[in-house]
Every structure is written in C-alpha cells, then in structure tokens.
Amino acid sequence: MLSDKVESTSEKRMAGLEFIGLQKISGPLVIIEGISGVGFGERVELITARDEIRQGRVLAISEKAAVLEVFHGTSGLDQENTRVRFMGRPFEMIVSKEEVLGRIFTGLGMPLDGGPAPFRGEPRNVNGFAINPVARAYPEDFIQTGISTIDGMNTLVRGQKLPIFSGSGLPHNDLAIQIVRQARLLTEESSFAVIFAAMGVRHDEAEAFRQSFEESGVLNNVAMFLNLADDPTVERLIAPRVALTVAEYLAFEEGMHVLVILTDMTNYCEALREVATSKGEVPSRKGYPGYLYSDLASIYERAGRIKGRQGSVTQIPILTMPDDDITHPIPDLTGYITEGQIVLDRGLYQKGIYPPVNVLPSLSRLMSDGIGEGKTREDHRNISSQLYAAYANAKQVERLASIIGEEDLSTTDKRYFTFSREFENRFVRQDKDEDRSIFETLDLGWELVMMLPEKELVRVTPEQIEKYGKTAHTSHQE
C-alpha cells in the first residue's frame, strides 16, 4: 500500500511524496498510516480512483500516521485506491495584481470564471504571518460611508476590522453593498480594491454582490472567492485565508486600499466545529473548539496598515448571530477580537427601518482617533456621545411608557419619547442609495438632541449648543 515513488507535480514547486491507501475516513478527516517525511500543516492532494483531485492539509502528524483534513469533503473517497500526495509546502495562493483583480475564484483560489489559474506571481502561504506590532501604523483615516449610524456614531477608519453582527433574514448584505458603494475618504482618492470572500452563502446573495460591483463600475477592482452554500464545508476554512493573502499582497505590496468583505463568518465557524468534532476534541462553549478565539484572530488580525507602506486592509466581516444572540460564541469571540461591531436589530427591522442598526450595542473602537477637528468636525465626539446618552435614556423611557402609559410620562420623559422615535426614523433610517455627508449627519444629530431640554445635554458644551445646536434647531423649526 505504500508507494514510495516520488512524483513531480505540474506546478513549479518541489516534487511531492505520494502514498496509496487510507486507514480511516471519518467526516471531513482522513487518517493515513505508514508515511514518512511529512510535515505538520502541509498541503496534500488526494487523488481518487477516477483521477479527481481534492485538496487537504495535515492536521496532526506522528511517526506512523497523519491526520488530514480534506477541503472538498470525503464523500466518494475509497480506502484502497485513494492516493495521497504530500506537497511539502503549506497551502499557497499565487498572487499578482493582474491575474487576480476582476476575477472570480473558488474558496481555494481556483478560477471559476473560465480564466487561467494565476501562475505568474509568487506563491504565498495562505496562513500569512503575524504583523509585527512595531511595524503597524495606527489606523486613523476617516472613511465616509454616507451612513449616519456608522459615520456619526461608529466611525469606520482605514485599516479597521469592523464586522456586521446580523441575524438571519436581516439586510446585512444590502448594508455591506451600500458601504462598498459609498465608502470614500474625505481627503483623497487613491487606488482601491475590493476582495469578497463568500463562505457558505446562497448563490443569489453572491450574485447580488457581483451585480452591485458591476453596476457601480468597480468590477475590475474586485476579486471574488466563492464558497457557496452547496460547496464543501471544509473549504470554508481556507477561503478567508486565500482572500486575505491576496488582500495583503495588494495592500502592502501594490499600495492599494483594500476593503475585504467576509461573509458569513458563522458558516466558517460551523465548519471549524465540524472538523473539531470529527477529531474528537474536547469542546468548550456550544461545541465550538477552545481555540476558536485564536483561529478567528488569525483571520481578523490580518487587517491594518503598515508603516512606510501605502495601502491598507480594511475588513468588514459579516456574521449572523444564531438566534439573534450576541452572547453566542461566534459574535462574542468576534467582538473580543475586532475593533468594534455594527449590530443589526430585528426590532428596528420589523418597524420597517433600514438600515436597522442598533447603535447601543454597536461600537467602533478606532473612532476616537479618526474624528474631531481636522478630520471630521470638532464637535463630533461630543454630539455622538450625547446621542448615545439620549437614546439609551429614551429606551428606558420607552420601557417605562409601556408600563405606565405615554400620557403619564413627565414632560421631560415625553420629550425623550419623541426623541427616540425621531432618532430612529430620521437618523437611523435612510435610503439604500442615500449618501449623507458627515456634516449632514452631524447636523441631523444636533437637530435631534435639541428636541430635549437643554439641561439634559450634559455631554456637549454650552458653546457647542450655541454654535451647532441653535443653528440646526432654528433652521428646522416649524
């Protein structure tokens, strides 16, 4: 069963070791015995009796045996005739600007658009390497998305990782598409690219993204890596890494500003759980492996800027919270790693509000460095904080009103009650193609807080009330 012949592969990399026969097939995993010279984490190709090639990698290795993870799934593999070729290298993606942009690939980086596989560029380990914190440049360039809840209250900056926490059926795709379409920097125009990685999403969802890229005429700056709902689940583990390998290359070697959309991270995590379970690992919460945090970090940390290099990688991962539960391990661990989160809310959605962003649990950790005088406007931090305080209080007033009735609220509380409605209907709500400037957003914020008694406005200064509040107020008085 051991065929120790060394075959050369068609690729330009080193020859691989080949063996025949599998000892065990279990879920997405395969165990092969009687091997030698194989390294941890290296890439494998499994060649079926019908010469079909499946990709995989080494998950654990001992003197006698290796555990392999098969990205294309194991169904149809037979124990006797499957050949395993050990490639002697980790999983790699060949990167170059010309061969990647404007193209569509599978989750493993194989062409889906009929074009040739990239071959001119350099092969890069898809796991990447950690950026040395000394080399990072702190992200601080404001990106205007034209969406008030983001720009005004959860500002996105270049090089940030800011996920959308959604629920099934909520319009996270529309929001992501709107961000991609409208995102721009206040100051300069420069070369940009969009990398889109789909993990287990429906065909029509991926198509909606493609169409919107096409409509806004950016398709030539986009690379798509698609692992759709009916594609092998384990391939989802590689897709974001392939995508980020390309993104890093474009950003840090080609000097482009790259926006990476990863959707849906929940499917990714489920694939990871499936593999862990097959390995018989001790699970931690909800059956997910204890290393889910580290694993997710190895994806999300691949965002940022590097000193002395032009480009940047900005990540917008999308995940659907199982049961809309933000404490579920997937959103929870994501929130612990990413630089904030934009949380979509079913209640707002049911009120017919788009985008249904609930600002209270949302956050942008990099906001404070991206806003203020010289970047957006001097009052940005305070008005944002005031809107948060007011809306949080208004939500409590709403709760009270549901108990004692709206009529019995105090005069101040009544104003909060109206504020809440107006805030949701005018600040949160906007059209799918409504692109508000940051100044419009801030002025709108002022107009809304001025509905409250002035003594309630403790997070802004009297000078700011005079300067921004009074003008916004008078210009909109009935």
Added chain:
Amino acid sequence: MTNIDKHKNGDIPLVTYVSGPVVKASRGHILSMNEMVEVGTQRLVGEVIGLEGDTATIQVYEDTTGLRPGTEIIGQGMPLFAELGPGLIGHIFDGIQRPLTELQEKWGDFIQRGKVGSALSREKIWRFTPRLGQGEIVRSGQILGVVQETEAIEHKILIPPEVTGTIKKVAGPGNYTLEETIAVIETTGGRDIEIRLYHRWPVRVPRPYGKRQMPSEPLLTGQRVIDTFFPLAKGGTAAIPGGFGTGKTVTQHQLSKWADADVIVYIGCGERGNEMTGVLTDFPQLLDPRTQRPLIERTVLIANTSDMPVAAREASIYTGITIAEYFRDQGYDVALMADSTSRWAEALREISGRLEEMPAEEGFPAYLASRLAAFYERAGQVVTLSDLKGSVSLIGAVSPPGGDFSEPVTMHTKRFVQCFWALDKELASARYFPAINYLQSYSAYVKAVAPWWFEKTDPEWEKLRDEAVQILQEDAKLQNIVKLLGEEALPDDQRRILEGARLIKNDFLQQSAFDPVDTYCMPVKQFYLLKVIIHFIRRLKDVVDRRIPLFRAMELPVVEQIHRAKTSIEGEDTAPFQHILQDIDSQIDQLLARSQEARDVV
C-alpha cells in the same frame, strides 16, 4: 554530558508527533521538566511540559507548520528564563522576550519564526557606576552599582540571586556592554563568579525578597471611580472583568499612563496588535505628570497578540511578572497590566486539551485556579534583599465569555484579588465611561489607604466617600420604583437622592479617557469635586425640608458650574472649588429666603 556529546552518541531526542503547538519527542530521559528546547534547524523555541516514560511533551512557542517527525531537539539545560538588565525599559518584546524591534530589522514587517539573538542588546554601551568596592562582603540582591537607563529610571545592577561572597574585583565607573565582566565575586566556597550587567532568571519561579509588607499607600491612577471609590494599593491586586467593548483595555491604558508607579509593565496577552501599536505611538509623546519625562521611559511592553502563537501567550504572563519583580527588587513601585488574563487561561486550556488532560469546568484544566492564585501571589509590597521598599501591583483584565461573570476565570480570579472593577455592558452602551459598575465593584484597600487621603487631602475624605456610596445605593433601590412608576411618582425627599446620585454619576464618576483635561484627575481635585457635589446634595435637604420644589434648586446657576468643574478646573488650585462651595451656599440661602418671603407674603 554536553549537547555536543549527546549528538555524537546519536542520543538525541527526536520529534515523534506534532499537533499545533504540542510536540512529542522520543528519548525524553535526556530532557528535564520545564527545560527550554530548540527544535530543528530553524531552532524553534519550546519548553518541556511533560515527561512520561521516555516520551517528552513539549509546547512550542512558534508556528510548527512543516515540522516533521524525526526532527532533532536540543535541550538548553535550563528552564524558560528572562534576561534582566539594562535595555528593558522602553522596549517591546514578545511572549518569550524576543525583541520585536530587532525582529523587524531582521525580518521585516511580518514576524517569522526561529531563534534570533538575545532579548537585550549586546552592542549597546551603558555607563556603569559602582556602589560597592573591592573586599566588601555581598549577598544576593545587593546593589553593586547603577546604570542610568533612562532619565526616569536608574537601573540598579543587583548581585544576582543565590550569589554571596566577597568582591574580588569591581570595574571602575565607565562604559560597558552587557557581556563585559563588571565584577568578580569570590563565594564562601572559594569559587569565582563573574558578574555582568545582566543576569537570567527562570520566569516561572518568583524572585526572592526580604519580607512582605501590608499594602498601605494608594496606587493613584487619576481615575476618580478607582482612586476615590475602589482604590488600589501599591503592591495590591485588581481584576477588571468585562464583556467586549466595556473598557478593559482603555482602563488599563489609562492606568499605564497615569498610575503613580515608577515602572509599568504592560502585557498584551492574546489581544489586538493595534493596541500595542497605540501604546508604542502614544507613550513616547505623553509626559509622566510626575517626572515630566515621556511615559515610554518607564514602560516595558510585552506583546503576544492574538495572531501570535498560543503557547507563547501562556509564557508572556510569566515573562512580564519576572521583569516586574526585577524592578521591584531595585526598590521601585511597579504596576503590571495583563490584558487579558482570560487569553492566558485559554492558552492553558488549549494546550491542556491537546495533551488530552481531563478537563474540569468548561474545558479548563483542573489546575486553572492554582495557576491564577500563584500569579496574583507574585504581587506585593516587599522589603527587598537590599532593604529597599518595592512593590508589584497586578491589574488583570478578564474577558468572560458572553460577559457572564459566573464563568471559571472570573470566578477564580475573584477569589485571589482584592479589587474588583466590574465593567457593565449597559453603561458602556450608553457611552458612560469608565463603565465600572459602582454597585458590583469593590476594593479591600479603602481602610488601608484612608490615612493617606486623610493626610494628603482632608480628614473628611472617608466620610464623603461613604456618603456618596450610600447615596448611590439608595438611588439603585429607588430606580426599581422609578422603572415602574416614573420619577414623578416619588416625593421630593426621595427625588433628592435621585438628583444627587445623578450628580455623582455624571459629574464625578464619569470621566472620559479622551478629554484632554479630565483624562487624569489629581487627588486634591478628586476630593474637592466630591466635596462640592456632596455639599450641594446636603444643602438640597434644606430645600426639600422647606417644601420648595426641588427643580428650583436644580435650576440654580451653580449646578451648571458643578457640571463643568471636572473639565474646566485644572491643576491643584483649590480656589475655584472654594468659590463653587460659596456659590452653593449663597444661591441656596437665597432660594430659601425668597421662599420664606413668598410664604410671609401669603
């Protein structure tokens, strides 16, 4: 037998199994427990964490991709250690003390793996001034001489632990590199020991000290909710638990900036790269309010970010605390931040899982509690071996899954720390910062630090503090009613508590880290700010007693002054507060008089 001999004999441990950071090796009898090893030609650094039969289990601190069975392993003959000497301050290291700046010079912007030079620069020249002379009898921990490492830190060169004897030779004042011998000590056994500017210490072993003392001085942080409400003492322990986004990191950054410690050790343990970059960018520019020197001149950074190998995350905590103890031994007050201890615990869990150990709660190994206890036990205020006073204060962030404090790491940590600064998701979502929940948090040091406040500010300190705490507690009870009936349903004497609590919450406790003035608040200002607020609340009682509607008092111009005091009054001058106190009295008195008149007219 040296390693070379072993090699010749072909008696060398070989890799037999690889799964992520866990590697098993044959011929384990050659290695010893906790011995450092180097694996393969790339010399990946690892540590022996288990020996059974002839099999050694090794945790490798670097990515093991490509590692093959049959690869050779070289024991280093010593446990995982830290290098201690000039060159620590202002520098950033990874979890096993590889110097990140040098790594960047060598490898570029991305971290590769394998062995590189040493933690401390061997080229850099330091000006050494001896303090002891030839013929003197010395014991370990004594100060042999000093090196001015930064303007703020005089680095004391200590006789390494476990060395006692007579100075046979000592270098004169002059410039030396780390490897040069600066003294020779003849031990009582007649052996000569060469002393250099640095020595090594096994990170998992606490460094020796003279004796422990009870913490008694506050570690001032400039954060009002901490200093006034839940104070930390020098040599004390604190935990900051909180769900994501509640303010653990910002709080630790604030403490690193403003705490009145001599040396800060900041460990980014399994957290974001950008947060370390933030410190690296800010600290050279910010000035220490006490020394007027850049903060970086008193800071040591350990970064094992979440995308770096998990085993080194486990080690980073020990590397950090060893460095902290080393500066304590020089007579400094050291504050160590660990962000986040949960990532360290999870690293333990991950390794434990790969070793197929029997898990206890939520997959954590049964020894989680004892490891946590041992870590926090390394805090303390001590008299050093050279009779100096030094301290290590430990502040650990805890990241409970789902923000639920009943999980193992939070629960166990709570048993071993004296301060508990519980962060609150709801406060954070209203952008009320610091989101430290004043009902769930506590400090066991209030009584211990009260004399300090008594002496440095005012005898009334503790009384004011207690009164404020009491108002907040009453307020919490009343809020339950308010939630059901609305504030209007309460009588004015109870609404006085609500208004008072609101003043304490908004104008005292709330403190933005990003406000240029309010980011740091001096103790005197903390005292007076509280005094002004409590005085006003006390005077409100008069208003209520006279049946004057409470809102009248809340509309007095002085209330606006109180709102603005924290951001408008700077420095140590108490005059502005005295003015507010006077204004409170005169305006309330006027209000009372006017109502009296009105009543008289009727």
